[in-house]
Amino acid sequence: MKPDLATGDSVAAPTTAAAIDVAMAASGRADSAPACAPCCVVCPLSDLARGGCARVVSLAGAPRLQRRLMALGLRPSAELAVLGRAPGNGPLELRAGTVHLMLRACEAQGVMVEVDDASSRPAPIRQAPADDAYVLPTV
Amino acid sequence: MSCPRCDANGASAGAQDRGTAAVVPHETTATWCLVGTPNVGKSSLINAIAGSQLQVGNWSGTTVEVASATTRIRGTRVELVDLPGAYALAGTSSEEDVVLPALMAHPEALIVNVVDATHLARDLTLTLELTELGRPLVVALNLVEQAADRGVGLDPAALEAALGVPVVALPDHRRHGAGKLVDAAERARTTATAIAYPEVIADAVARLAPHVASRWHALATLAAEVPDAAGAHAVAATERATLDAAGVDPFLAIAEARHRAAVALATGATLEHERRADPSERVDRIVLHPVVGPLALVAGLALTFHLTFAVSTPWIDFFGLVQEVAAGWVAALPLPALVASFLSGALIEGVGTVVSFLPVLFVLYVLLGFLENAGILARVAYLADGLMRAIGLPGRAILPMVLSIGCTVPAIQATRTLEERGDRLRVALALPSISCSARLPVFVLMAAAFVPAYAAVVVTGLYLLGFVVAIASALLFRRVLRTPESSGAMELPSYRWPPASLVLRLAWARTRAFLQSAGGPILLVVSAIWLLLEVTLPSGASLFEAVARTLAPLFAPLGLGDWRIVGALIPAAVAKEVAIGSMALTFVGGGDATAPLGFLAGLGALGVGLLEAARDTLTSLWGFGGGGDEVDSVLTARLSGALTTAGAMAFMVFLLLYVPCIATLAALRKAFGTRWMAFSILYQTTIAYLLAWGVYALWP
Numbered sequence: 099m100k101p102d103l104a105t106g107d108s109v110a111a112p113t114t115a116a117a118i119d120v121a122m123a124a125s126g127r128a129d130s131a132p133a134c135a136p137c138c139v140v141c142p143l144s145d146l147a148r149g150g151c152a153r154v155v156s157l158a159g160a161p162r163l164q165r166r167l168m169a170l171g172l173r174p175s176a177e178l179a180v181l182g183r184a185p186g187n188g189p190l191e192l193r194a195g196t197v198h199l200m201l202r203a204c205e206a207q208g209v210m211v212e213v214d215d216a217s218s219r220p221a222p223i224r225q226a227p228a229d230d231a232y233v234l235p236t237v
Numbered sequence: 238m239s240c241p242r243c244d245a246n247g248a249s250a251g252a253q254d255r256g257t258a259a260v261v262p263h264e265t266t267a268t269w270c271l272v273g274t275p276n277v278g279k280s281s282l283i284n285a286i287a288g289s290q291l292q293v294g295n296w297s298g299t300t301v302e303v304a305s306a307t308t309r310i311r312g313t314r315v316e317l318v319d320l321p322g323a324y325a326l327a328g329t330s331s332e333e334d335v336v337l338p339a340l341m342a343h344p345e346a347l348i349v350n351v352v353d354a355t356h357l358a359r360d361l362t363l364t365l366e367l368t369e370l371g372r373p374l375v376v377a378l379n380l381v382e383q384a385a386d387r388g389v390g391l392d393p394a395a396l397e398a399a400l401g402v403p404v405v406a407l408p409d410h411r412r413h414g415a416g417k418l419v420d421a422a423e424r425a426r427t428t429a430t431a432i433a434y435p436e437v438i439a440d441a442v443a444r445l446a447p448h449v450a451s452r453w454h455a456l457a458t459l460a461a462e463v464p465d466a467a468g469a470h471a472v473a474a475t476e477r478a479t480l481d482a483a484g485v486d487p488f489l490a491i492a493e494a495r496h497r498a499a500v501a502l503a504t505g506a507t508l509e510h511e512r513r514a515d516p517s518e519r520v521d522r523i524v525l526h527p528v529v530g531p532l533a534l535v536a537g538l539a540l541t542f543h544l545t546f547a548v549s550t551p552w553i554d555f556f557g558l559v560q561e562v563a564a565g566w567v568a569a570l571p572l573p574a575l576v577a578s579f580l581s582g583a584l585i586e587g588v589g590t591v592v593s594f595l596p597v598l599f600v601l602y603v604l605l606g607f608l609e610n611a612g613i614l615a616r617v618a619y620l621a622d623g624l625m626r627a628i629g630l631p632g633r634a635i636l637p638m639v640l641s642i643g644c645t646v647p648a649i650q651a652t653r654t655l656e657e658r659g660d661r662l663r664v665a666l667a668l669p670s671i672s673c674s675a676r677l678p679v680f681v682l683m684a685a686a687f688v689p690a691y692a693a694v695v696v697t698g699l700y701l702l703g704f705v706v707a708i709a710s711a712l713l714f715r716r717v718l719r720t721p722e723s724s725g726a727m728e729l730p731s732y733r734w735p736p737a738s739l740v741l742r743l744a745w746a747r748t749r750a751f752l753q754s755a756g757g758p759i760l761l762v763v764s765a766i767w768l769l770l771e772v773t774l775p776s777g778a779s780l781f782e783a784v785a786r787t788l789a790p791l792f793a794p795l796g797l798g799d800w801r802i803v804g805a806l807i808p809a810a811v812a813k814e815v816a817i818g819s820m821a822l823t824f825v826g827g828g829d830a831t832a833p834l835g836f837l838a839g840l841g842a843l844g845v846g847l848l849e850a851a852r853d854t855l856t857s858l859w860g861f862g863g864g865g866d867e868v869d870s871v872l873t874a875r876l877s878g879a880l881t882t883a884g885a886m887a888f889m890v891f892l893l894l895y896v897p898c899i900a901t902l903a904a905l906r907k908a909f910g911t912r913w914m915a916f917s918i919l920y921q922t923t924i925a926y927l928l929a930w931g932v933y934a935l936w937p
Contacts, residue, residue, distance in 0.1 A: 101825050161462075162329050162472045164488075165325060165327060166324070172415055179838065181527055182526075184620055185623060189619055191729070193518075198515065199729055200615075201726050
């Protein structure tokens, strides 16, 4: 579990880390999906191959797009899996938490993810996060 | 058209005290606003409670459709408003942007938050936002059975206790659910949410709250999700600067705190979780397969196109027969010639034109309602996105593009499935260039008359030209309008079988709304053209001829100097195939082709027509009737005398691209307003003139 953004504030009673882990399991991925191990490489989501799985580090782009991505479950520290890519440079098919969604490759470029397995990352890192990117603080 | 709900009793008295509303003897009114994420089943709920009263209209000043229905619940007149689906109160698309202003416009309204039990944590984030508005709230848990199928059992009572507002689980058998919802509505109350925001944020909210409408507004102001309220700018700027200095990103911190609170709530309300995968994903492994997917897309689009036009065609023919029979009856009445002519030539003709769009639009709306609510449209968007992005449009635009080969009017109606207004406008302005089936008979006739050996090549070329101009227009408007483009970040909702009653009622409400707004303009134009043909000038020529002769010099550079050719373009504004009839009249001469049927013979013909339409509807499901167009040999011979081959080519190009037909214009006006309709007329006519001139000049 990533550190709480609420700067260590005491959170409402049931919101312990353990409870969240249970909830994540409950409302999160299906049991068949492999759990993403702690990671090491950071790359844009668009570089992820089909079947790749990763953890969101930061979002970039217009605030409106970022809000939408957050609402669809692509929030920093969320785990996601790439289920497919549409033909003809089409969008990516993803699962993030319970949400099954599509995302254009150009929009996925702004989503930086950490992957545990270098083999699911075919291309080298293409761009650094933009200046206005929301970066998950590490403690 | 504005939202029906906005026009009357904006501030309905007596609605505030919901607890006593049920026992007050005289009629009180109340408003329920249904809020929830997209695909959560809000329209199914409104359909279950008051489906027969369903109405659709655009939210005032927008192109966003809002469905509403009025019903009487325990002595209270309740207006149910189905707001567009939204993931958060601060919108991320032009549809979502409607939700917050709509809620603020009805401060007395009860908020019914429909929550998807299969995405509980995500949807509760929106619920928490709603509680922060400080408004009476009821939570309706939908799709509980689906959640159970996926191994998630829910405890509404626990959620109610944790959340502090009534929570009802809507069973799939929704009639019962509606009753439970009404009970809960009487217990609706506000709640003080216990979201643990970081201390700096909580302090900032406390200082900002007195200056803005609600706690939610204070938080959104800090996160810069809404513009600063008047008078709160200084305080807001100070607070944001303080947070910035403290190294806290308010947007991310607030979102994270809400998310954690929602996850905690969801955990507390979840009884069991042996989560099983969504069966939809297994279907998607086939449907969204890189090879199978595009094939399925082509097949699906072809089927949608076929059903839209094949199922509706027998009924269009039937309404044409009704029109003919009615005209025959009018002719038999002892009326002055002018009155009889007006009745059959303007009134019956005009009403007939309006009604002829009823079958095709209804069938289209049924299909659209099904595709949208079944989750199929999202897959179309996914599969077509790569292709459509190449011409600067989102994936969903493929459906209107394909439909416009049949008829531009339903195609423009189909643009409402696009999320952003800018995209809708760009597509709708591009669509009239694509050749519809009404233009085909004219092309076939002219091509057969002038280039018999290459008729097929010429007609295909015209269709291609239409597509090229449409795509070029879409690209041009993307540059010029610079409207925000719809995001490609979209949910792929689970496949679902939508209730037939909902699909049919929505389709009927949408068809009605179109006929109401388009009926007047169509009648007006048909009457104007009738007047042109009817009025005879002192010189003996008809007004129509005089107008056509005046316009003819303008068209001489295109090789269209003959007034009869130019004249054919005027009534063709009603429907482009009318050009043939007009030319037949001016070149060959009149003479009633068919004698009017008598009263009894007319009735008989109607009965037979009705049976035939019903039969053809069934047979059309697996094949087109394929009625061939017979070519009038006298007309083609005389046309060759009046036009050169180059002139005929210019005429076809001009007819393809000039002023969209009146029904298309009415559809544009309904969706985007009179100014964009006028723009479309000017734009199309300019393009048509330039290209027709080019073709005439360059034709060997």
